[in-house]
Amino acid sequence: MHPTARRVLAAAAGLALLVGASACANDEQQAAENVPGVTDTEVVIGTHQPLTGPAAPGYSRISAATKAYFEHVNSKGGVNGRKIVYKVMDDGYNPANTDNVVRKLVLDDKVFALLGGLGTPTHTNVLEFVKAQKVPDLFVSSGSRNWNQPDKYPTTFGWQPDYTVEGKILATFVKQQFPGAKVCHFGQNDDFGRDSLVGVEKVLGPVAAKQTYTTTNQQVGPAIGALKAAGCQVVISASIPGFTALAMGQAAGQGFKAQWVVSNVGADYTTLAKQLGDKKVILEGLIADNYLPMSNDPADPWIQAFTKIHQQYNAANPIDGNAVYGYSMAYTFVQALLTAGKDLTREKLVEAVRKGGFTGPGLTPFRYSADVHAGYSGVRMNKVTGGVQSYFGPTWTTDDGDGEVKEFSGTPTAPPADAIPTT
Numbered sequence: 001m002h003p004t005a006r007r008v009l010a011a012a013a014g015l016a017l018l019v020g021a022s023a024c025a026n027d028e029q030q031a032a033e034n035v036p037g038v039t040d041t042e043v044v045i046g047t048h049q050p051l052t053g054p055a056a057p058g059y060s061r062i063s064a065a066t067k068a069y070f071e072h073v074n075s076k077g078g079v080n081g082r083k084i085v086y087k088v089m090d091d092g093y094n095p096a097n098t099d100n101v102v103r104k105l106v107l108d109d110k111v112f113a114l115l116g117g118l119g120t121p122t123h124t125n126v127l128e129f130v131k132a133q134k135v136p137d138l139f140v141s142s143g144s145r146n147w148n149q150p151d152k153y154p155t156t157f158g159w160q161p162d163y164t165v166e167g168k169i170l171a172t173f174v175k176q177q178f179p180g181a182k183v184c185h186f187g188q189n190d191d192f193g194r195d196s197l198v199g200v201e202k203v204l205g206p207v208a209a210k211q212t213y214t215t216t217n218q219q220v221g222p223a224i225g226a227l228k229a230a231g232c233q234v235v236i237s238a239s240i241p242g243f244t245a246l247a248m249g250q251a252a253g254q255g256f257k258a259q260w261v262v263s264n265v266g267a268d269y270t271t272l273a274k275q276l277g278d279k280k281v282i283l284e285g286l287i288a289d290n291y292l293p294m295s296n297d298p299a300d301p302w303i304q305a306f307t308k309i310h311q312q313y314n315a316a317n318p319i320d321g322n323a324v325y326g327y328s329m330a331y332t333f334v335q336a337l338l339t340a341g342k343d344l345t346r347e348k349l350v351e352a353v354r355k356g357g358f359t360g361p362g363l364t365p366f367r368y369s370a371d372v373h374a375g376y377s378g379v380r381m382n383k384v385t386g387g388v389q390s391y392f393g394p395t396w397t398t399d400d401g402d403g404e405v406k407e408f409s410g411t412p413t414a415p416p417a418d419a420i421p422t423t
Contacts, residue, residue: 035344038112043084044110044112045114045333046088047114047117047118049062049089049117050118051063053092055240056092057241057271058241058271062118062326063088063116065310065325066326068309069306069327069331079334080338080342086115087111089102093121094122095124098117102126103129111135113138113349114137115138116141127153135155135346138349139157139333140159141160142160143161144158144195145163145195148162148400149373150370150372154350160264160376161377163191164198165399166196167197167201167236169396169405170199170236171202171203173393175203178234181233182230182233183204183232184230185209185238186223186227186236186238186239188243192240196236196238208232209232213247218242218246220250223247224256228255234258234259239262243266247260251282262286264379288383292361293324302412303319306324308419310327324361331361334421335360336352336358337349359412360412360413360421364376365410377408380394395407
């Protein structure tokens with residue numbers, strides 16, 4: 001080829017590369033500009049929470065802690081240079097309200113993702129809408145197995161142990177420690193209670209008696225009376241804090257002295273003691289489970305780190321189990337944002353969670369994978385003694401199928417500097 005022709009071709013090729021590169025850059029810029037809730041300096045996320053209503057006691061403090069953690073992260077520069085803007089909407093634990101506020105967050109406020117929407121009946125009511133909008137729906141604050149349906153709801157993920165995992169482990173503990181006892185079940189009349197009962201009966205077989213409650217009716221006396229009449233010696237309870245307090249209060253009033261073994265979501269001692277007031281003595285001997293550091297353990301490095309954040313950004317609230325939940329979930333979300341990368345898209349965030357590998361304060365590993373959207377894999381038992389809620393015995397893991405309940409010997413990772421993940 002003539003030298004002049006080669007120079008012309010080389011120049012043309014170079015121009016094509018420049019044009020191509022420019023086009024790619026423009027495409028990426030265009031893509032970034034088209035991602036709802038994401039700018040060069042901010043990422044806007046939203047949640048629905050029961051700041052009022054029957055689930056507000058205790059739970060209303062979760063979003064306060066999550067907000068405090070994001071303020072802390074933002075003070076250190078945010079995530080990949082973006083500050084996290086966290087919009088909290090009150091749904092009063094009413095599914096109809098949840099539908100309204102989530103539509104506002106997605107359609108009007110154009111949030112990038114939903115984080116920690118709280119409640120089984122409430123969040124169930126928005127699953128189809130969230131799916132249709134293709135919004136990342138991370139770390140729903142409920143242990144319903146609804147969140148673990150990757151084929152049906154590909155952008156939705158749980159975070160805490162699901163209620164069937166928890167039910168299997170609680171039942172295994174009861175089977176070991178109360179052999180031959182008449183075991184009964186008290187649960188919320190939705191997937192919360194039903195999923196728990198599935199787990200319990202996978203281990204124990206049919207329980208001796210079962211009663212339910214609805215969150216719109218605080219008259220639990222007849223249900224507790226029926227459990228007493230059935231001769232229940234152990235009651236495994238899947239109840240939110242307000243109804244744990246009501247049920248145990250009714251049991252005490254009726255002279256019903258069963259051993260209560262309560263799901264972690266309804267067993268935070270600080271929350272229950274506040275609700276029961278001078279009757280909090282009935283919480284002595286309460287057995288429950290958890291999977292996060294105990295808020296009253298000053299030696300735990302995560303509690304030490306979260307307490308510093310709490311004192312600076314959230315001091316008006318107690319640092320109880322709800323606060324630890326809010327801080328821990330927010331920590332996992334920052335990990336997910338980091339993994340998704342600087343060129344943030346909804347698809348990359350969902351893929352980051354599917355990839356899994358997150359670490360943090362939890363006592364057991366997460367279950368995330370391409371085929372599993374469930375969160376933590378197990379729990380450890382705790383007991384109230386002398387007004388102090390403390391862990392005892394081994395940590396357990398299992399799945400929500402027929403997998404074995406087995407002891408887990410791993411330990412949580414230590415918190416990084418400033419309790420902010422770097423990977």
